[in-house]
Amino acid sequence: MTIQKNISLKEFNTFHVEASAKYFCEINDINELESVITDSRFRNEQKLILGGGSNLLFTKDFNGIVIKNNIGGIELLSEDEESVIIKVGAGNNWDEFVEYTVSSGFNGLENLSLIPGTVGASPIQNIGAYGVEVKDVIKSVNGFSLDNYEMRTFSNSECKFGYRDSIFKNELRNKFIVTSVVFNLSENRKVKSNYEAIKNYFSEKNITEITPSEIRKAVIEIRKSKLPDPREIGNAGSFFKNPIISEENFEKIKSDYPDLNGYKVDDNSVKISAGWLIEKCGLKGRRIKDVGIYDKQALVIVNYGNASGMEIKNLAEEIRDIVLDKFNISLRFEVNIL
Ligand SMILES: Cc1cc2nc3c(=O)[nH]c(=O)nc-3n(C[C@H](O)[C@H](O)[C@H](O)COP(=O)(O)OP(=O)(O)OC[C@H]3O[C@@H](n4cnc5c(N)ncnc54)[C@H](O)[C@@H]3O)c2cc1C
Numbered sequence: 001m002t003i004q005k006n007i008s009l010k011e012f013n014t015f016h017v018e019a020s021a022k023y024f025c026e027i028n029d030i031n032e033l034e035s036v037i038t039d040s041r042f043r044n045e046q047k048l049i050l051g052g053g054s055n056l057l058f059t060k061d062f063n064g065i066v067i068k069n070n071i072g073g074i075e076l077l078s079e080d081e082e083s084v085i086i087k088v089g090a091g092n093n094w095d096e097f098v099e100y101t102v103s104s105g106f107n108g109l110e111n112l113s114l115i116p117g118t119v120g121a122s123p124i125q126n127i128g129a130y131g132v133e134v135k136d137v138i139k140s141v142n143g144f145s146l147d148n149y150e151m152r153t154f155s156n157s158e159c160k161f162g163y164r165d166s167i168f169k170n171e172l173r174n175k176f177i178v179t180s181v182v183f184n185l186s187e188n189r190k191v192k193s194n195y196e197a198i199k200n201y202f203s204e205k206n207i208t209e210i211t212p213s214e215i216r217k218a219v220i221e222i223r224k225s226k227l228p229d230p231r232e233i234g235n236a237g238s239f240f241k242n243p244i245i246s247e248e249n250f251e252k253i254k255s256d257y258p259d260l261n262g263y264k265v266d267d268n269s270v271k272i273s274a275g276w277l278i279e280k281c282g283l284k285g286r287r288i289k290d291v292g293i294y295d296k297q298a299l300v301i302v303n304y305g306n307a308s309g310m311e312i313k314n315l316a317e318e319i320r321d322i323v324l325d326k327f328n329i330s331l332r333f334e335v336n337i338l
Pocket residue numbers: 014048049050051052053054055056069090115116117118119120121122124125126127128129176177178179227228229230235236237238336
């Protein structure tokens with residue numbers, strides 16, 4: 001394993017912003033991870049574990065060691081009529097793993113097709129799309145504690161999963177490195193096709209026999225039509241989380257804007273679309289130099305060329321302030337700002 005100094009991170013983040021790392025290394029297995037973490041040269045250095053860089057924004061150089069996670073391997077632990085238990089190395093590419101499960105007939109992840117990034121990052125913000133969250137199929141998460149340098153396993157309930165949230169983003173932020181994730185899939189699990197965009201896709205195409213591979217195909221097509229490809233236009237997907245507001249506030253806004261839709265989270269709370277709020281503020285498509293709000297999806301902030309991380313963050317803060325001013329709702333960032 002080579003430790004490099006003063007490395008550009010531009011190709012390691014999907015916003016493609018310039019920032020450098022004081023130290024940088026790539027690890028391929030747990031032994032390499034352990035040896036870099038316990039190396040006395042880096043004991044007091046800040047550490048950043050990096051997957052695909054698709055959910056973070058560098059606003060300055062990283063004054064510490066960036067550890068790029070390439071831990072591979074897929075191990076089938078057990079398989080019976082009820083379930084298929086698979087242990088997957090954290091550095092595996094997420095969508096390649098989803099493709100593998102769908103082509104093997106292991107159901108449960110097809111709705112999460114084409115999300116960029118690594119398997120190890122999937123539990124961090126409990127990735128979700130098209131009516132499924134990864135917590136629905138995670139059995140446990142294995143990793144390395146930076147507090148006591150020991151391996152630890154978290155069961156699904158110990159991960160404290162929430163909407164784009166988990167223990168790893170809160171109490172254990174920067175204190176735990178995921179090395180593998182164990183999934184509980186099934187050959188018999190029913191497909192989830194009741195999400196509006198998926199339903200419309202199948203009815204337009206007159207498809208009635210809905211299989212996991214049809215769902216994967218649908219999700220890929222829908223996502224490609226709505227979201228910018230980070231290889232072409234820098235972005236990190238949704239910049240903001242969808243806010244959860246009180247039923248009372250929801251009714252109040254809806255009386256002024258009848259086109260507002262909501263998704264009931266519990267008896268008194270409704271999740272609404274952050275993209276809708278941004279659009280209603282007239283911000284969709286706005287561009288300042290190389291930073292813009294994507295014209296097909298207002299939730300996505302894009303780097304059209306040479307925007308800096310600070311410029312992107314400034315626009316995000318401006319959007320947040322404008323939405324707060326108009327709707328009295330405070331949007332929260334989904335992207336990790338560094
Ligand atoms: C076009 C596009 C579409 C997207 N669509 C979705 C979507 O539909 N749903 C969704 O939920 N997300 C979506 N995202 C966001 C992103 O792809 C996911 O959050 C993904 O899981 C991030 O993976 P990554 O490997 O790139 O993580 P990184 O960006 O490298 O890291 C993200 C955070 O997780 C930490 N981290 C990464 N790996 C580990 C590890 N092994 N152990 C501990 N901490 C770790 C990092 O330190 C950082 O804080 C989208 C992004 C893009 C660019």
